[in-house]
Amino acid sequence: MTFEPAYPIATRTLDNGLRVVASPTPGIGLVAVNLWYDVGSRHESPDRQGFAHLFEHLMFQGSRHVEPGQHFALVQGHGGSLNATTSFDRTNYFDTVPRGALDLVLWLEADRMAYLEDVLTPQNFRTQVDVVGAERRQRMDNVPYGTAFELLLPLVFDADHPYGHLPIGVLAHLDEATLDEVSAFHARYYTPSNAVVTIAGDVTPDEAFAKADSYFGGIESRERPKRELADPLPPRREPVLRQEVQDVPTAAVWWAARLPADEGMSRELAAAVLAASILGDGETSRLHRRLVRADETATGVGVGVNTLIGGNSLGMVSARAASSVDPQAVVDAVGEELRRFAVEGPTGEEMERARAQAEREWLDEMATAAGRADALSGCALLQDDPGLLNQRLGLLQSLHADEVRTAGETWLLPALSAELRILPSGKGGDGQ
Amino acid sequence: MSTATIGTPPPVTPAGEWRFPRPQERRLDNGLRVLCLDCPGQHVVSVGAIVDVPLAAEPKAIEGVASLAAECLTQGAGGLDAEAFSDALAACGADMEASAGGDVFSVRLGVPSPWLERGLELLTMVLAQAALDPHEVGQRQRLRLEEIEQSLAYPTMVVGDRLNAEVFGSARLARPAGGSAETVAAIRRDDVAAFATGWLDPRRTVLVVVGDGVSRLAGGVLERTVGRWRPGEPEIAALPDEIVRVGTGTLVLVDWPGAAQAVVRLATPGITRADPRWAPLFVANYVLGGSFGSRLNTVLREQKGLTYGIGSGLDSSRTAGLLAIGASVRADAAAECVGEILSIVDAAHADGFTGDEIAGGVRAAVDSAPLGYERAEAVANRVEVLLAHRLPLDHVDLNLARMREVTAEGAHDVFADVVDPGAFTVVVAADAESQAEPLRALGRGPVQVVERPR
Numbered sequence: 080m081t082f083e084p085a086y087p088i089a090t091r092t093l094d095n096g097l098r099v100v101a102s103p104t105p106g107i108g109l110v111a112v113n114l115w116y117d118v119g120s121r122h123e124s125p126d127r128q129g130f131a132h133l134f135e136h137l138m139f140q141g142s143r144h145v146e147p148g149q150h151f152a153l154v155q156g157h158g159g160s161l162n163a164t165t166s167f168d169r170t171n172y173f174d175t176v177p178r179g180a181l182d183l184v185l186w187l188e189a190d191r192m193a194y195l196e197d198v199l200t201p202q203n204f205r206t207q208v209d210v211v212g213a214e215r216r217q218r219m220d221n222v223p224y225g226t227a228f229e230l231l232l233p234l235v236f237d238a239d240h241p242y243g244h245l246p247i248g249v250l251a252h253l254d255e256a257t258l259d260e261v262s263a264f265h266a267r268y269y270t271p272s273n274a275v276v277t278i279a280g281d282v283t284p285d286e287a288f289a290k291a292d293s294y295f296g297g298i299e300s301r302e303r304p305k306r307e308l309a310d311p312l313p314p315r316r317e318p319v320l321r322q323e324v325q326d327v328p329t330a331a332v333w334w335a336a337r338l339p340a341d342e343g344m345s346r347e348l349a350a351a352v353l354a355a356s357i358l359g360d361g362e363t364s365r366l367h368r369r370l371v372r373a374d375e376t377a378t379g380v381g382v383g384v385n386t387l388i389g390g391n392s393l394g395m396v397s398a399r400a401a402s403s404v405d406p407q408a409v410v411d412a413v414g415e416e417l418r419r420f421a422v423e424g425p426t427g428e429e430m431e432r433a434r435a436q437a438e439r440e441w442l443d444e445m446a447t448a449a450g451r452a453d454a455l456s457g458c459a460l461l462q463d464d465p466g467l468l469n470q471r472l473g474l475l476q477s478l479h480a481d482e483v484r485t486a487g488e489t490w491l492l493p494a495l496s497a498e499l500r501i502l503p504s505g506k507g508g509d510g511q
Numbered sequence: 512m513s514t515a516t517i518g519t520p521p522p523v524t525p526a527g528e529w530r531f532p533r534p535q536e537r538r539l540d541n542g543l544r545v546l547c548l549d550c551p552g553q554h555v556v557s558v559g560a561i562v563d564v565p566l567a568a569e570p571k572a573i574e575g576v577a578s579l580a581a582e583c584l585t586q587g588a589g590g591l592d593a594e595a596f597s598d599a600l601a602a603c604g605a606d607m608e609a610s611a612g613g614d615v616f617s618v619r620l621g622v623p624s625p626w627l628e629r630g631l632e633l634l635t636m637v638l639a640q641a642a643l644d645p646h647e648v649g650q651r652q653r654l655r656l657e658e659i660e661q662s663l664a665y666p667t668m669v670v671g672d673r674l675n676a677e678v679f680g681s682a683r684l685a686r687p688a689g690g691s692a693e694t695v696a697a698i699r700r701d702d703v704a705a706f707a708t709g710w711l712d713p714r715r716t717v718l719v720v721v722g723d724g725v726s727r728l729a730g731g732v733l734e735r736t737v738g739r740w741r742p743g744e745p746e747i748a749a750l751p752d753e754i755v756r757v758g759t760g761t762l763v764l765v766d767w768p769g770a771a772q773a774v775v776r777l778a779t780p781g782i783t784r785a786d787p788r789w790a791p792l793f794v795a796n797y798v799l800g801g802s803f804g805s806r807l808n809t810v811l812r813e814q815k816g817l818t819y820g821i822g823s824g825l826d827s828s829r830t831a832g833l834l835a836i837g838a839s840v841r842a843d844a845a846a847e848c849v850g851e852i853l854s855i856v857d858a859a860h861a862d863g864f865t866g867d868e869i870a871g872g873v874r875a876a877v878d879s880a881p882l883g884y885e886r887a888e889a890v891a892n893r894v895e896v897l898l899a900h901r902l903p904l905d906h907v908d909l910n911l912a913r914m915r916e917v918t919a920e921g922a923h924d925v926f927a928d929v930v931d932p933g934a935f936t937v938v939v940a941a942d943a944e945s946q947a948e949p950l951r952a953l954g955r956g957p958v959q960v961v962e963r964p965r
Contacts (some may be wrong), residue, residue: 104552106551107552107881107885108526108527108529108881109881109882109885144517144518144519147813148803148804148809148813151802151803151804152802152803152804152871153520155802155803155804155871155875155879156804156871156872156874156875157523157874157875157878158526158874158875158876158877158878158879158880158881158882159878159879159882160879160882175882176882177526177878177881177882178524178526179523179524179525179526180523180524182521182522182523183520183521183523186517186520186521187520203813205816206813206814206815206816207816208816209816209817210812210813210816210818210819212816213772213812213816213817213818213819213839213840213841214819216771216772216819216839216842217772217818217819217839218819220771220772221666221770221771221772221774221839222665223661223664223665326664326769327664328660328661328663328664329657329661361597361601361606362597362601363594363597363598363601368594371654372593372594372650375650375653378654378657378658378661401657402657402660428598428602431602432598432601432602435601435602435603435604436601436604438604438623439555439604439605439606439621439623442554442555442604442623443555443621445554446552446553446554446555446885446886446887447885447886448885
């Protein structure tokens with residue numbers, strides 16, 4: 080069964096180069112405003128890893144007409160929700176509000192796109208460096224296995240590859256950063272032509288374009304930074320294994336693979352996504368059935384894909400060993416299942432289930448104005464085509480089992496070449 | 512200096528009146544009460560079977576049996592084994608999960624609307640004909656024991672469990688919802704079956720169906736599916752609610768040598784959601800720690816950079832309420848943060864809140880409703896909360912009306928009346944070598960230092 084509501088999409092580019100996408104849903108009473116800037120951790124210089132994310136924090140420290148903290152207070156104080164995230168390829172700012180607060184949100188976003196540096200002080204800059212340090216410790220350093228992703232990346236990409244480090248970056252680099260660098264970063268990347276704003280929800284496209292023009296239209300046009308993408312890398316062949324001993328409850332293993340870059344409608348990447356789902360998504364997946372159910376050697380397994388534009392996307396496989404299980408048994412079983420998939424490919428039923436699950440995930444993503452706005456910004460900024468949103472399910476439906484098998488063999492199987500093991504330091508021991 | 516943007520915030524048009532979706536209610540012949548709530552545009556239908564059985568119904572020696580039953584229900588049912596059943600769910604893009612909460616037991620289903628009838632069939636199999644195969648029960652039990660052991664490595668979980676133990680004394684809420692290693696190990700397959708067959712009964716269950724067009728469900732869909740769930744014999748009477756006394760005032764330091772951060776959590780007696788003072792206390796909490804611009808977050812994050820974020824919230828079950836505050840903070844500043852938190856609470860208790868703060872909190876609470884209930888799942892979850900608290904289904908609207916009436920004086924009166932700053936129980940996971948002494952120096956009585964559980 081195919082169930083695919085198509086969402087209305089209209090686009091306009093303002094004179095200063097800002098791309099505006101509108102997607103109306105009359106009557107819901109809400110509007111989502113979502114900005115993607117074409118800057119992420121892949122743009123950072125090697126001695127400033129983490130700067131794009133620190134910069135995202137500074138965007139909440141006020142701008143020319145907005146006091147520090149006022150952005151959050153105004154949006155939340157009118158019943159809205161807001162936040163921002165920084166990823167490898169982009170930085171994302173999003174607000175969802177009752178429709179009567181749309182002008183307010185556009186004004187707040189425009190003011191910090193136009194004038195950030197006026198109000199930054201050395202003190203609030205340093206405080207945000209501390210806050211980012213606290214964020215890193217809370218999410219990674221004070222959580223068992225929290226640093227696994229960071230340790231894994233340089234195994235699949237070299238450490239100096241744009242995707243060789245995480246957006247959270249290196250705290251020592253941030254300690255050395257200066258306010259001048261903040262101004263230069265804003266001037267370079269936070270230009271109208273380097274951004275997309277999507278306005279989705281209870282507003283007509285004409286209204287959305289007129290309001291976008293009235294708040295953002297006066298912002299000076301600056302040159303859009305040239306998009307530089309790393310060359311695509313072939314799957315990794317030479318094996319690399321890193322082993323760490325940490326204060327964790329049981330052994331766990333991660334693998335990573337270079338996948339095809341996200342080029343909008345890449346069949347190869349879509350096939351790799353379905354292969355990942357069949358291998359490692361949920362209780363019906365092959366790895367769960369083999370390791371958690373049949374062998375009882377693992378307590379959890381997963382395969383995930385991070386779609387990226389800079390030469391390659393990233394695939395990851397993970398397995399947490401049951402206590403007292405030799406992690407080698409886990410490694411062997413994962414290897415067998417990946418090899419078997421590369422030879423046999425998916426069954427017809429597995430294809431149907433993976434498609435149904437993908438359809439369900441898409442409907443979940445589309446269930447909110449914020450979700451629709453985010454997906455549209457992504458298609459518009461990274462692929463220059465918001466209309467791709469309505470073609471995504473069709474692409475998945477059109478894939479053949481043999482394309483999925485081939486993707487498993489070509490792209491996922493080489494994950495076995497980049498392996499990270501985290502072993503427990505032992506109870507009462509002094510893990511590092 | 513020329514500016515491309517205007518200098519003052521544009522005016523905000525007040526949001527229109529919003530109301531919680533009206534449920535369409537029916538009772539099927541088997542005694543099952545069904546509530547259907549329409550949510551236009553929500554194509555993943557959210558279904559919940561809410562069973563009126565609290566965790567306190569578990570025999571004490573096998574606590575965790577309700578959670579284990581919840582895990583096992585979806586591991587094979589209606590003649591399908593575990594793998595065939597999960598394949599059947601996945602084939603229609605559905606997921607299903609059961610859980611045992613403090614007040615109610617629930618089985619939740621999410622399913623794309625074209626597959627709703629098939630999803631309800633699978634849900635009926637789980638409710639009426641769960642296999643509870645001994646092999647599956649044993650495997651889930653082992654996984655649950657692993658999970659309990661692994662949770663000891665997470666300071667936030669250890670602190671949360673310890674706080675419940677300190678605060679709730681002998682009540683069921685004091686002990687982990689999923690049981691302890693000892694009680695879970697003591698569960699036998701027949702205990703799981705006895706719990707499931709004893710308590711899961713259409714007469715003590717409400718089925719909530721939320722999504723696009725669900726009030727126009729084709730004739731007979733409910734009768735063909737959940738309508739076939741047969742009641743057990745005899746009907747089990749509802750349990751009387753536990754009387755919960757909330758303990759106060761202890762300060763526990765879980766020694767966590769070398770921790771990268773300290774975890775702090777504080778709680779003091781609050782009120783339950785049914786209390787008419789809920790609305791003013793909710794708005795007061797928004798100002799204290801319930802928003803990014805709250806007093807707690809402004810000081811500890813934005814001014815001092817000690818944490819990535821701190822929040823406070825009103826926790827409520829049917830039988831007890833808490834005001835709880837929690838954060839991960841700089842490893843060497845746990846005591847400083849506890850002192851700062853308590854002095855911010857003291858100030859609110861003594862001096863109350865400004866008119867602007869409360870007006871912002873009221874607008875936030877009232878105007879966020881359409882956003883908070885945008886997803887079908889959020890609406891279904893709220894109905895579950897109302898049922899768990901035995902509140903009427905128009906309670907959301909009633910509560911919003913109360914929110915609109917909250918004033919700075921009213922919020923302060925209730926805050927001062929309910930929150931006793933001296934009654935906070937504090938649990939910290941930090942390196943005792945550096946933090947025990949400064950915690951003692953706060954002057955809040957003895958600091959009980961305990962070893963990190965292993």
